[in-house]
Amino acid sequence: MPRPAPLPAIFKEYEERVYNVRYVSDTEYSSSCPDCAGDDRCRWFLRGSPLGWCRQCNSLFFPTGVRPTKDDLDRWRLDQIEREQQELSKIARTIATLKNSRLWEKYHKEMPDEGIDYWTRRGISPKLQEWWKFGWVDEWLYHCEGKDYVSPTATIPLFGKNYLPMNIKHRLIYPHNPKDKYRLEFSGVKNPLFLTNPRLPLDGEVIAIEGEIKAAVVWANIKDIDRRVVGLPGCNPGKHIVDEFKGADSVVLVMDPGSHDQAKKLVKDLGPARCKVLITPEKIDDAILAGHLLGSDIEGALKMATPGIDLIARAERRI
Numbered sequence: 001m002p003r004p005a006p007l008p009a010i011f012k013e014y015e016e017r018v019y020n021v022r023y024v025s026d027t028e029y030s031s032s033c034p035d036c037a038g039d040d041r042c043r044w045f046l047r048g049s050p051l052g053w054c055r056q057c058n059s060l061f062f063p064t065g066v067r068p069t070k071d072d073l074d075r076w077r078l079d080q081i082e083r084e085q086q087e088l089s090k091i092a093r094t095i096a097t098l099k100n101s102r103l104w105e106k107y108h109k110e111m112p113d114e115g116i117d118y119w120t121r122r123g124i125s126p127k128l129q130e131w132w133k134f135g136w137v138d139e140w141l142y143h144c145e146g147k148d149y150v151s152p153t154a155t156i157p158l159f160g161k162n163y164l165p166m167n168i169k170h171r172l173i174y175p176h177n178p179k180d181k182y183r184l185e186f187s188g189v190k191n192p193l194f195l196t197n198p199r200l201p202l203d204g205e206v207i208a209i210e211g212e213i214k215a216a217v218v219w220a221n222i223k224d225i226d227r228r229v230v231g232l233p234g235c236n237p238g239k240h241i242v243d244e245f246k247g248a249d250s251v252v253l254v255m256d257p258g259s260h261d262q263a264k265k266l267v268k269d270l271g272p273a274r275c276k277v278l279i280t281p282e283k284i285d286d287a288i289l290a291g292h293l294l295g296s297d298i299e300g301a302l303k304m305a306t307p308g309i310d311l312i313a314r315a316e317r318r319i
């Protein structure tokens with residue numbers, strides 16, 4: 001993967017785990033995250049003892065092995081507060097722009113047959129495409145690993161409570177890197193949750209599924225409009241997402257095969273006592289589409305989810 005040459009010395013230890021290393025200023029770099037592979041989510045601060053911080057998974061990195069001094073940490077925290085304020089005003093601007101442009105409606109209304117077919121093949125009927133205003137863009141310019149590419153995208157509008165438009169997610173149809181398939185219409189803000197029914201508060205039992213499309217497919221097959229089903233933006237969704245579950249009595253996490261470590265972290269963040277975890281043997285939307293999991297069996301499968309406390313206990317025993 002392309003890296004600026006020479007790679008700054010602080011990346012030595014992370015050489016094989018970071019890409020997208022970019023110069024921000026003489027005291028700051030950005031890069032992908034060594035932990036969660038967030039594409040450009042990690043910031044590296046070089047003043048005092050160098051410190052790396054991922055805005056997506058909140059991991060901290062100390063490249064020289066030296067813990068920062070109190071002064072460094074204080075300065076860094078102030079920096080973060082400033083950044084958070086900037087992010088809040090950026091979110092407000094994003095919402096205002098979206099409200100005015102109603103771009104998601106354009107993407108939905110102008111969707112060609114190719115888009116309707118794509119969504120139908122993914123398990124979302126035309127009626128539900130209309131309900132979620134899923135759409136299509138023929139040519140979307142995106143950046144990946146230092147270069148620009150073009151691909152059609154399938155679009156997913158993301159609404160907050162009461163249909164407040166938060167952003168639009170683009171699923172690249174021909175991603176340059178198959179592991180890097182999603183882009184936001186307005187970048188530089190955190191990925192919001194996908195709410196299958198934005199009219200409902202997230203209380204009682206919430207089913208949280210890794211990925212928006214999977215959440216949509218599950219909700220479509222449960223056929224209960226009052227069921228709280230949400231799509232997590234990836235398996236390391238970050239603190240702002242965890243905060244969204246404040247009002248939930250219990251959370252059933254549905255995650256992709258091989259995501260034990262991420263599930264464990266998420267369970268710890270959400271509170272193990274109210275969590276259950278179902279790590280499916282194949283991606284849940286694929287299982288439903290292939291007929292391996294019938295709509296009527298989904299509730300049964302959810303009931304078999306492992307209690308969070310057991311998952312943590314099992315993981316500790318393994319160590």
Ligand SMILES: [Zn+2]
Nearest residue numbers: 033036054057
């Ligand atoms: Zn990260």
